[in-house]
Structure formats: C-alpha cells, structure tokens
Amino acid sequence: MANYIVLGTWNTKHEELDFLCEEIRRRTHQPIPLDLSTKKTTRHRNMAVHHSILIAKARLKEIAKKMHLSGAISLGGGTNLFMATKLMEDIPLFIPKIIVSTMIVNSIHNFQPYKDILYLQSPCDFGMLNPLTKSILTNCVTILTSIKEGLPRPDKPSIAITGFGITDGCFKAAKNFWSKKNFHLVPFHAIGENTMAMAELIRMGFFKGIMDLTLHDVMDHIAGGAYGKIDKNRLHAYLSMDLPAVIAPGGLDTIAFPDGHSSLPYFRKRKRYHHDFRWGIKAKKEEVVKAAKWIGNIFKETHPKNLIILIPLRGWSYPGEKGREFHDPELAGLFVKWIKKYYKEDSVIKVDLSINDPEFGRVASDHLENLMQARG
Numbered sequence: 219m220a221n222y223i224v225l226g227t228w229n230t231k232h233e234e235l236d237f238l239c240e241e242i243r244r245r246t247h248q249p250i251p252l253d254l255s256t257k258k259t260t261r262h263r264n265m266a267v268h269h270s271i272l273i274a275k276a277r278l279k280e281i282a283k284k285m286h287l288s289g290a291i292s293l294g295g296g297t298n299l300f301m302a303t304k305l306m307e308d309i310p311l312f313i314p315k316i317i318v319s320t321m322i323v324n325s326i327h328n329f330q331p332y333k334d335i336l337y338l339q340s341p342c343d344f345g346m347l348n349p350l351t352k353s354i355l356t357n358c359v360t361i362l363t364s365i366k367e368g369l370p371r372p373d374k375p376s377i378a379i380t381g382f383g384i385t386d387g388c389f390k391a392a393k394n395f396w397s398k399k400n401f402h403l404v405p406f407h408a409i410g411e412n413t414m415a416m417a418e419l420i421r422m423g424f425f426k427g428i429m430d431l432t433l434h435d436v437m438d439h440i441a442g443g444a445y446g447k448i449d450k451n452r453l454h455a456y457l458s459m460d461l462p463a464v465i466a467p468g469g470l471d472t473i474a475f476p477d478g479h480s481s482l483p484y485f486r487k488r489k490r491y492h493h494d495f496r497w498g499i500k501a502k503k504e505e506v507v508k509a510a511k512w513i514g515n516i517f518k519e520t521h522p523k524n525l526i527i528l529i530p531l532r533g534w535s536y537p538g539e540k541g542r543e544f545h546d547p548e549l550a551g552l553f554v555k556w557i558k559k560y561y562k563e564d565s566v567i568k569v570d571l572s573i574n575d576p577e578f579g580r581v582a583s584d585h586l587e588n589l590m591q592a593r594g
Contacts, residue, residue, distance in 0.1 A: 220247045220288035222362060223278065223309075225302045229255040231294055233347035234355060238291060241359040247288075250281060254301045267297060271304050278308060288367050289314035291358060293344055296321040306335050311418055314365040318358050320344070332414035332447075336361070369422060376402040377586070378416055379429040382409070383493060384536040385468035387574025388582070392429065395583040401426070408432035408469060409445035410452075417455035427462040427586050431528075431573065433509070434469025434535075440512060441505045442481060443473040450516055457520035462589035464582045466528045467553055468573045470509055471538045471546065473499040489544060491537035498537055500544045503552055510553050514560025524593055526565055526585045529554055533572040 222242050226235040228251070239249035254274055256266040281287070290309055292302035299319040306315045315335040319325075322339040338358060342350050377396055381389055389405065396403045404425070406416040413435055419425065430453070438446030456463050475482050477495045491498035501509075531550050533539035538546070550568070558566055567585075571578040 220363070220367075221285050222247055222249055222288055223252055223281070223290035224249045225252050225254060225274070225290060225292035225298075225305055226294055227255045227298055228253045231298070231344050234293055234344050234351055237347055237352065238293065238355055238359060241356055242363070245359070245363050247363060250285075250287075252277060252281075252305070254298065254305075256297075267301060271301055274301070274305055275308060278305060287313060289316075289362050289365065291316045291318075291362050293318045293340075293355065293358075295319060295343065296325060299325055303335065307333060309333075310369075310422070311415060312369045313367050314362050316358050316362050318354060332411045332418070334415070369419075369424065372402055374400050374402060375426040376404050376424060377427045377429060378404050378406060378420070378425045380406050380408045380413060380416070380432040380468070382407065382432045382434045382469045382535075384472065384491075384498065385432045385434065385534070385573050387536070387572070388431065388576055388579030391576035391579035392583050395580055399587065403429075408434045410435045410438070410447035413452050414448055417451045420455040420459065420461065425456075425461065427590050428456045429464050429582055429586055430456075431464070431466040431578075431582060432468035433465070433513070434472060434474065436509050436512065437470050437473055437501055437505065440509045441473045441501060443499075444475045444479055444481075450519075453513065453516045454520060457516060457522045457525070460520075460522050460524050462524040462586055462593055463522070464526045464528060464586045464589070465513075466530060466573060466578075466582065467534050468530075469535050470506060470553070471501050471534045471544050471549055473501055473505075475499065491543045498535075498544070500537075500546075501549075503549065506549055506553055507556050510556035510560075514557060517560045524589045525561070526567060526589065527557060527561065528578075528582055528585065529566065529568045530573045530575075530578055531568055531570050533574065536574055539572050539574070 224238050242249040254270050256270045299321050302317050311334050318338040318340050320340050320343050322337045393403045406412045435446050435448050439448050475497050485499045489500040529550050538544040
C-alpha cells in the first residue's frame with residue numbers, strides 16, 4: 219500500500235478532493251489529505267495564502283517523518299496551483315507529483331522550474347463534481363498510482379555533463395569514453411531548469427563525477443537572459459561535496475532569448491546569432507568578468523580540491539569559433555585572469571581546441587577520470 223498526499227482547498231473543492239481520496243482508496247492505497255483552505259476575503263488575501271502555505275509545509279514535513287510518501291496530487295484554480303507548486307517544491311525528484319488546474323497555461327511563469335511536476339490543464343472548472351471532472355480526476359489518479367516512484371538504482375555509476383545546442387559537439391566523444399569505462403553519462407541542458415535538477419540529484423548522491431562543460435545559464439543569470447533561473451546551488455552542490463569535477467566556460471560568451479522576448483530590443487546594438495527560434499547575444503567583457511567573479515565566490519565558499527578548469531581557446535560555443543559572429547580571443551584571457559584570483563593557477567588549464575571539438579570531450583573526460591582515480 220502506497221501513501222499519497224492529496225493537496226487542496228477543502229472549503230471550496232471538497233467534492234473533487236473527496237473523490238480523489240476515494241479513487242486512491244479504491245486502488246488499495248492510502249490518501250493523506252492536506253488542507254490548503256484560506257478564508258475567501260479580498261483583504262490581506264495574499265498574507266492568508268502564504269500563511270496557509272507555511273502551515274502546510276510544516277505539516278508535510280511532519281508527515282514525511284512518520285511515513286514514506288509515494289506521491290502527491292492536487293487540483294484547483296490559480297490560487298491552488300500557486301500553493302500546490304510551493305508545497306511540491308519540498309518533495310524530492312522522482313516522487314510522482316501531479317497538479318491539475320484550469321490555470322496551467324496562464325501560469326507557467328509561476329512554476330518551480332526544475333521540479334518534475336506533471337501539470338495537467340483541465341478543460342472545465344472545479345467546485346461541482348460532474349462526469350467531466352470525474353473522468354479527469356480518475357485519469358490523474360491512474361497516472362499517479364502507475365508511476366514508479368523513487369530515484370533509479372542504475373546498474374553502473376553515473377557522470378553528469380552539461381551542454382547547450384551551441385556547445386555539445388564534444389558529447390559523442392565523451393559518451394564513447396565513459397561507455398568504455400562502464401559509466402553512464404547523463405546530459406543536462408544548461409538552461410537553469412535542468413542544471414538545478416542536476417544540483418538536487420548531486421545532493422542525493424547520484425553522480426560520481428561532474429563534467430560541467432557549459433556555464434551558459436550562469437551568463438543568462440548574470441546578464442538577464444531567458445534561461446538563467448539558477449542560484450548558487452547550481453555549482454555549490456558539487457563543489458561543496460568536493461566531487462571530482464571538470465568545468466569549462468561553454469556558452470559563457472552568449473546571452474539567449476526566444477523570438478519576441480521583451481528584452482531583445484535592449485540588445486539591438488550587439489552582435490547576434492539566430493539559432494532557431496532563439497537568439498544568442500554576444501556577452502560583453504564586463505559580463506564575462508562578472509560571471510567569473512560569481513563562480514569564483516562559490517570557489518571561495520566551498521574550497522574544492524578535486525577540480526580542473528579547462529579553457530577552450532578556439533571557441534566557447536559554435537558562434538564563438540574563428541570566423542563566426544562571437545569570435546573574441548580576448549574573452550579567454552580575461553576569464554582566466556579573473557578565475558585565477560579565486561582558484562589555484564595549476565588547475566586552470568588552457569586547451570587549444572573548441573568546446574565543440576570531439577577531442578575536447580576526450581580531454582575533459584581524461585582529466586575527470588584522473589581526478590576520480592586520485593580520490594579513490
């Protein structure tokens with residue numbers, strides 16, 4: 219028998235929430251109701267919502283101490299979507315999480331970006347149980363109870379690698395290297411959502427080594443790009459654990475935005491690269507320095523010993539290669555100058571390759587293997 223948290227505002231959606239609980243019981247599992255109800259008043263409603271979230275978070279923590287949680291499900295409108303998302307932030311990755319709401323499409327900007335929550339747009343509202351909502355909720359419970367929960371137990375150890383569309387030319391060579399060593403190589407898209415998930419998986423002990431070859435999301439975080447929803451845990455996770463790691467400034471020359479983004483006009487005087495429906499904007503030297511300082515300050519906090527920083531001199535991205543839009547040899551020198559202020563010089567290694575050269579993937583893998591063997 220599995221235990222499933224049922225989140226919702228029982229004062230307004232009790233019919234549907236009770237139906238969810240009954241559907242879970244019908245499958246011989248235990249529903250655990252967690253009420254998010256607030257008083258329906260326009261005055262100080264925001265405070266009431268946040269107060270309810272805090273109470274529910276504390277209750278969720280108590281429940282998790284007493285029993286194993288197999289998943290969570292929630293339903294409602296915009297307020298419940300916001301509250302349920304905040305609650306599900308506290309549930310680890312690979313524990314099934316489903317939110318069904320009438321406000322999914324309109325509220326994407328509020329979502330916790332890296333959590334593996336399944337969001338389902340409801341074609342009708344809640345508050346009056348009917349054949350449509352019964353069908354929707356039955357399907358949701360079917361999905362919830364059929365998902366295998368828990369972090370996978372791989373048959374061999376895993377290495378994490380970060381990449382981006384304009385930096386992953388070295389992936390195939392890296393994969394071949396680690397396959398021969400009997401390791402899984404797990405890729406993460408350096409766009410914030412994926413790399414923050416990587417950080418949580420690192421904290422959970424999933425990886426033996428890190429190939430953080432693309433720091434594009436750090437640049438977007440620094441310069442206001444569209445794919446920089448990160449905090450210092452992005453690097454702090456593995457550096458504080460002193461996991462063997464190889465870092466490279468892949469994509470650190472690029473700020474990215476999708477077509478039509480409101481910030482694009484502010485960068486109209488800069489060099490651009492049109493990738494597909496996304497634009498790359500060339501980073502300024504002062505932004506590269508700022509990124510180096512941001513990374514360096516995490517080095518100062520964590521004092522890593524099992525770290526190599528590789529600097530590809532022939533380009534940090536496809537548009538950064540010789541003859542392309544962002545080619546700028548001065549960036550490498552500038553980044554090296556500043557990063558050496560925060561980390562030991564003999565561990566900052568220049569490589570006469572592009573980040574997209576297959577040989578760079580082999581060189582980075584070789585350095586990581588040496589770090590792992592030295593650590594034992």
